[in-house]
Amino acid sequence: MEVKRVDRSQMSYEQFIEEHWKPGIPLVFTDASKVWKANGTFSPDWFRAHYGDRRTVVNGTTYTMSELMDLVEGKDTSRPVPYPCKYHIPTQLPEVLPMLTPLGLNYAKPNWLESPWFARGQWGGAIELFIGGPGGKFPYIHLDYYHLSAWINQLYGNKEFTVWPRGQEKYLYPDPNDPWKSSLPDFEHVDLDKYPLYKHATPIKFVVGAGETLFIPFGIWHTAKSLEPTISVAFDLLNGHNFPLFLKDVWDFRRDNKLKAMAHTGYAMMAGAVCKVGDLFGKQREGTRR
Numbered sequence: 001m002e003v004k005r006v007d008r009s010q011m012s013y014e015q016f017i018e019e020h021w022k023p024g025i026p027l028v029f030t031d032a033s034k035v036w037k038a039n040g041t042f043s044p045d046w047f048r049a050h051y052g053d054r055r056t057v058v059n060g061t062t063y064t065m066s067e068l069m070d071l072v073e074g075k076d077t078s079r080p081v082p083y084p085c086k087y088h089i090p091t092q093l094p095e096v097l098p099m100l101t102p103l104g105l106n107y108a109k110p111n112w113l114e115s116p117w118f119a120r121g122q123w124g125g126a127i128e129l130f131i132g133g134p135g136g137k138f139p140y141i142h143l144d145y146y147h148l149s150a151w152i153n154q155l156y157g158n159k160e161f162t163v164w165p166r167g168q169e170k171y172l173y174p175d176p177n178d179p180w181k182s183s184l185p186d187f188e189h190v191d192l193d194k195y196p197l198y199k200h201a202t203p204i205k206f207v208v209g210a211g212e213t214l215f216i217p218f219g220i221w222h223t224a225k226s227l228e229p230t231i232s233v234a235f236d237l238l239n240g241h242n243f244p245l246f247l248k249d250v251w252d253f254r255r256d257n258k259l260k261a262m263a264h265t266g267y268a269m270m271a272g273a274v275c276k277v278g279d280l281f282g283k284q285r286e287g288t289r290r
């Protein structure tokens, strides 16, 4: 597997669906987020100027935006730089949402997570701002929960990603208590005596720069490392293609309490059915417009 880099002129929506969304092949778009006002605007100085006082909690410590930016830019060297530093955009920075439209960049659609039916659920689907400093590593290799597919939009600085092709969990030692996470402590220095199967793994490493977007389909193990001060916006994608697997996860995550599992799964089934009908009407509307 290779991770292709394309610009919008090289990839129609239909081609993206057939060649990447359906088969689950990651892709870097070099210019998809150009449709967002955030592209070219988001920077440490811009966030300091507009939302310097906005607070978030990282690993149990509360920081303001200005404090975080000073840390990741090396202006404050008095304490360690945590990673990832996150803001949940709809609740912690709702003012920037209009700078992220259309959220799906004209590719990540239809996205049922944008429907009010799914916004009520407690199953991922966050739109998050990630802030990182040089060397900031995501703490583990993982799969995203609920079989959601991730879109990571790099808006400032370079971030290195590593992905493993689908089916390599057998080489990545999933944590028995949370099989969505690998138990390898540091994939760049794996102790092959302790984790011998890792020698069969085929990691693919690449850098995603400012203005670029990485599509990570469900089932692709991944991790990330900020190479310099970075700002990204990540969101998830759910529609009829990954919905059956999503639904199974909604059940599995709550199966210790059958009543709760049934309530959540029943709700998700209904929400999915409503969205499916919405997609059909959406398609019809597009059809009549042509």
Ligand SMILES: O=C(O)CCC(=O)C(=O)O
Residues within 6 Å of the ligand: 084, 130, 138, 144, 152, 222, 223, 224, 225, 232, 234
């Ligand atoms: O940008 C990153 O650090 C990776 C984030 C990620 O994979 C996640 O939040 O699931």
Ligand SMILES: [Fe+2]
Residues within 6 Å of the ligand: 142, 143, 144, 150, 222
């Ligand atoms: Fe992830």
